[in-house]
Amino acid sequence: MTAPRLDVRLDRIHHNARTLVERLAPRGIAVTGITKATLGSPEVASALVAAGVSALGESRVEGLERLRAAGLGVPLVLVRSPMLSQVERVVAAADVSFNTEPGVLAALAEAARRQGRVHGVVLMVELGDLREGLLPADLEPVARQVAASPHLHLRGIGANLACQSGVVPDDENMAELSTLATGLEASLGIRLATVSGGNSANLAWVSATGAVGRVDDLRLGESILLGTDPLDRLALDGLRTDAFTLVAEVIEAKVKPTQPWGAVGPSAFGAPPRAADRGLAHRAIVALGEQDVDPGDLTPPPGVTVLGASSDHLVLDTGRLVLEPGDEVRFGVGYRALLRAMTSPFVASAYLRPPASATARPHRPEEPLRHLPHGAWRGPLAADR
Numbered sequence: 001m002t003a004p005r006l007d008v009r010l011d012r013i014h015h016n017a018r019t020l021v022e023r024l025a026p027r028g029i030a031v032t033g034i035t036k037a038t039l040g041s042p043e044v045a046s047a048l049v050a051a052g053v054s055a056l057g058e059s060r061v062e063g064l065e066r067l068r069a070a071g072l073g074v075p076l077v078l079v080r081s082p083m084l085s086q087v088e089r090v091v092a093a094a095d096v097s098f099n100t101e102p103g104v105l106a107a108l109a110e111a112a113r114r115q116g117r118v119h120g121v122v123l124m125v126e127l128g129d130l131r132e133g134l135l136p137a138d139l140e141p142v143a144r145q146v147a148a149s150p151h152l153h154l155r156g157i158g159a160n161l162a163c164q165s166g167v168v169p170d171d172e173n174m175a176e177l178s179t180l181a182t183g184l185e186a187s188l189g190i191r192l193a194t195v196s197g198g199n200s201a202n203l204a205w206v207s208a209t210g211a212v213g214r215v216d217d218l219r220l221g222e223s224i225l226l227g228t229d230p231l232d233r234l235a236l237d238g239l240r241t242d243a244f245t246l247v248a249e250v251i252e253a254k255v256k257p258t259q260p261w262g263a264v265g266p267s268a269f270g271a272p273p274r275a276a277d278r279g280l281a282h283r284a285i286v287a288l289g290e291q292d293v294d295p296g297d298l299t300p301p302p303g304v305t306v307l308g309a310s311s312d313h314l315v316l317d318t319g320r321l322v323l324e325p326g327d328e329v330r331f332g333v334g335y336r337a338l339l340r341a342m343t344s345p346f347v348a349s350a351y352l353r354p355p356a357s358a359t360a361r362p363h364r365p366e367e368p369l370r371h372l373p374h375g376a377w378r379g380p381l382a383a384d385r
């Protein structure tokens, strides 16, 4: 099979999404599945819809257009403020967009009129993280502007924390969001269909709080795709962290000294810290680099160390493993590595489904994956981790 590639285990993504949907439902919270780290992959989106997400969210119109073409049967949401230059595409591809700018809202209304549609609007409120959001004092006049347009539908309000300044969702800022929602409903005489509390960083707050207030939606990306909490990057209880694996191919494997020789200056991407002299070591180069992935956000197999990376070479100390050219090495990915790998034209995606029989019982790791050609798992690192 081609390398480098991302092996995507759709059953694990489905498991994570289903687990979160079921965990949040008793609190009255629906899940908007955020596919942006996969650039709007229809395969991933289908797994999320099958798991019960109520909507799909993307930050770019290109991703929404992919989802729209796939016909997934749930509302599609643009979770980044539309570019003024893209309002026509946004109205055509998205049922709802997140907004903070009156001028953009006027342009959306005009595009919706031209296209004979009513475009849904969620107004984002600034709660202290200082990324997107209307200041709370400015919310009501903009909400009135939206409510007054026959081509816009004010669906609700939302907030986003923990992305720009690391402000943590807590009872205080979430209560402020609920208060803003009730206040807006009272002064405009309307009922908001949604109060979108935040992203995966809100999950810890939901588990800890006694009252979620008016929050009835969370937009979940990282927790579904990687099973991790963005606040500490640790695994969330009961979720799979291995839905994505980056597979790279060995192009050189040799025993070499652990110390460079010759006068040493700066290296291509900053010199790696000088390692202790351990004599000779098994080293391998895999055909992978900064053009494909964020090398610092990879988890190598046990016993293997990443020594450094440049544009196209990732150098490994393979410990006691002896690799040969052509062997495949599998890496776990963090969010940054996943995003760059998905975006790189050099990295293929392979969507893997377990054998149909495995849906009836827990998947055993040693079960072969149906559509992989025999012999695809080569070398001592080939076992699915």
Ligand SMILES: *Cc1c(COP(=O)(O)O)cnc(C)c1O
Pocket: 034, 036, 059, 079, 080, 160, 198, 199, 200, 201, 219, 220, 221, 222, 223, 230
């Ligand atoms: C990316 C994004 C999300 C999803 O964030 P995760 O941490 O991946 O769950 C939610 N809301 C907005 C506005 C986003 O941009």
